[in-house]
Amino acid sequence: MEASQDLASGTWPAAAAHDTPVHRTPPPDIADAPDPDPRGGTQADPEGGAAPKAASPTAVLIRRTMAEIDPVADKVTSYFYALLFVRHPDLRALFPAAMDTQRDRLFKALLTAAEHVDDADTLGDYLSHLGRGHRKYGTRPEHYPAVGECLLGALARYAPDTWNPDTEAAWVQAYTAISQIMIDAAAVDEAVSPAWWHAEVVSHELRTPDIAVVTVRPDQPYPFLAGQYTTLETPWWPRVWRHYSFASAPRSDGLLSFHVKAVPAGWVSGALVHRARPGDVIRLGPPAGSMTVDHTTDNGLLCLGGGTGIAPIRALVEDVAEHGRRRLVDVFYGARSGSDLYDIDPLLTLARKHPWLSVRPVVATGPAGGQVNSISGQLPDAVRQYGPWRAYDAYLSGPAAMVRSGVDALVGAGMPSSRIRHDFIEELVMAGD
Numbered sequence: 001m002e003a004s005q006d007l008a009s010g011t012w013p014a015a016a017a018h019d020t021p022v023h024r025t026p027p028p029d030i031a032d033a034p035d036p037d038p039r040g041g042t043q044a045d046p047e048g049g050a051a052p053k054a055a056s057p058t059a060v061l062i063r064r065t066m067a068e069i070d071p072v073a074d075k076v077t078s079y080f081y082a083l084l085f086v087r088h089p090d091l092r093a094l095f096p097a098a099m100d101t102q103r104d105r106l107f108k109a110l111l112t113a114a115e116h117v118d119d120a121d122t123l124g125d126y127l128s129h130l131g132r133g134h135r136k137y138g139t140r141p142e143h144y145p146a147v148g149e150c151l152l153g154a155l156a157r158y159a160p161d162t163w164n165p166d167t168e169a170a171w172v173q174a175y176t177a178i179s180q181i182m183i184d185a186a187a188v189d190e191a192v193s194p195a196w197w198h199a200e201v202v203s204h205e206l207r208t209p210d211i212a213v214v215t216v217r218p219d220q221p222y223p224f225l226a227g228q229y230t231t232l233e234t235p236w237w238p239r240v241w242r243h244y245s246f247a248s249a250p251r252s253d254g255l256l257s258f259h260v261k262a263v264p265a266g267w268v269s270g271a272l273v274h275r276a277r278p279g280d281v282i283r284l285g286p287p288a289g290s291m292t293v294d295h296t297t298d299n300g301l302l303c304l305g306g307g308t309g310i311a312p313i314r315a316l317v318e319d320v321a322e323h324g325r326r327r328l329v330d331v332f333y334g335a336r337s338g339s340d341l342y343d344i345d346p347l348l349t350l351a352r353k354h355p356w357l358s359v360r361p362v363v364a365t366g367p368a369g370g371q372v373n374s375i376s377g378q379l380p381d382a383v384r385q386y387g388p389w390r391a392y393d394a395y396l397s398g399p400a401a402m403v404r405s406g407v408d409a410l411v412g413a414g415m416p417s418s419r420i421r422h423d424f425i426e427e428l429v430m431a432g433d
């Protein structure tokens with residue numbers, strides 16, 4: 001079991017703090033799983049309020065433990081990993097050398113899953129995805145009992161007031177169910193898909209001093225959809241996986257491209273931008289995400305891409321072009337300055353070729369570098385000035401704060417939240433480092 005970006009999806013409750021219900025593409029590891037948290041649900045209750053289902057006795061006991069450990073969450077996490085690595089030193093090798101901010105993700109995810117023990121359907125989707133995603137870390141069925149034992153050990157120590165045989169039984173029941181779903185899903189997936197792909201860097205193009213377009217060739221076919229993303233591990237930071245969106249629709253030559261910005265103290269992004277060269281081999285996890293084009297409708301696509309968030313937007317535009325349907329696509333490409341519009345030329349070339357496509361650079365400060373059609377200011381404000389967007393679906397990609405304010409602007413402008421798509425906010429906060 002890995003302190004993984006997969007179980008990182010234990011950010012459920014935090015993500016739910018975004019109180020505008022939208023079509024949120026979950027992070028890799030909960031892709032396609034509905035939001036289990038009633039506070040953040042994507043499904044509005046049309047009747048305006050069926051009574052909530054009473055929690056099961058197991059769930060009640062679990063929530064009591066959770067309430068007790070909440071004020072000492074950091075200590076519980078540290079103790080859990082200390083127990084795990086002392087009792088099962090062989091598992092240490094499945095985790096990154098430096099656990100950094102990923103450290104508490106596994107633990108959080110387990111707690112979050114347990115908290116939703118009553119919501120079998122949602123939990124099933126979520127955990128199946130986690131189980132599949134864990135294959136790339138080398139997780140084996142025999143690792144699960146070790147993790148469960150340390151989970152209970154940490155809880156027993158830090159929740160002394162609520163810990164008793166009934167509480168322990170509740171946690172055992174929840175953890176057994178959780179781990180079984182993950183193990184089963186991994187086993188089913190093993191028959192049909194690799195745990196990871198090796199991919200050789202075939203080109204590395206520095207577009208600005210800190211942004212590179214990295215193109216790789218997977219060692220075997222890599223099926224994915226435009227708008228999706230993957231997890232990626234470099235040879236320089238073993239077992240440290242980061243999320244990157246595919247920057248093009250699937251190509252006939254099978255190559256995959258990523259736009260990478262080296263962020264301060266970003267291990268993986270720094271290595272990909274400043275160190276990676278053709279011939280280097282990285283690893284890719286499976287594709288994930290549902291920020292994909294719905295080809296069953298003729299709705300236009302309103303696309304907001306900020307910074308390297310333009311990458312999946314490029315992929316969506318290519319996807320629409322390949323499908324040959326004349327749907328309107330309006331791209332607003334946000335950057336802090338004109339010189340940050342590193343991908344504007346290919347987009348403008350596409351716009352010249354396709355009359356259904358409009359591309360507008362939106363530059364926050366300074367001149368737009370001679371770009372025609374450019375707008376000054378922030379993306380959300382720019383989008384408010386145009387429209388109406390009644391016959392459009394919206395796709396947002398970029399910094400978490402931009403996605404948040406973009407969603408607010410669109411909802412404020414009357415776009416139904418069910419037609420707004422973006423990746424998972426909490427994951428965006430973590431992404432790209």
Ligand SMILES: NC(=O)C1=CN([C@@H]2O[C@H](COP(=O)(O)OP(=O)(O)OC[C@H]3O[C@@H](n4cnc5c(N)ncnc54)[C@H](O)[C@@H]3O)[C@@H](O)[C@H]2O)C=CC1
Pocket residue numbers: 229245261305306307308309310311312333334335336340362364377378379380396397398399400401402405423428431432
């Ligand atoms: N699927 C996705 O959603 C993807 C997200 N990303 C994320 O996008 C980000 C890109 O970073 P950079 O290139 O450094 O972008 P950046 O920081 O240069 O900003 C890009 C655009 O977002 C706008 N922006 C930033 N903060 C804003 C706010 N609070 N409100 C409104 N607009 C705001 C900027 O004005 C600019 O137009 C990274 O965090 C990366 O993880 C990248 C690729 C895909």
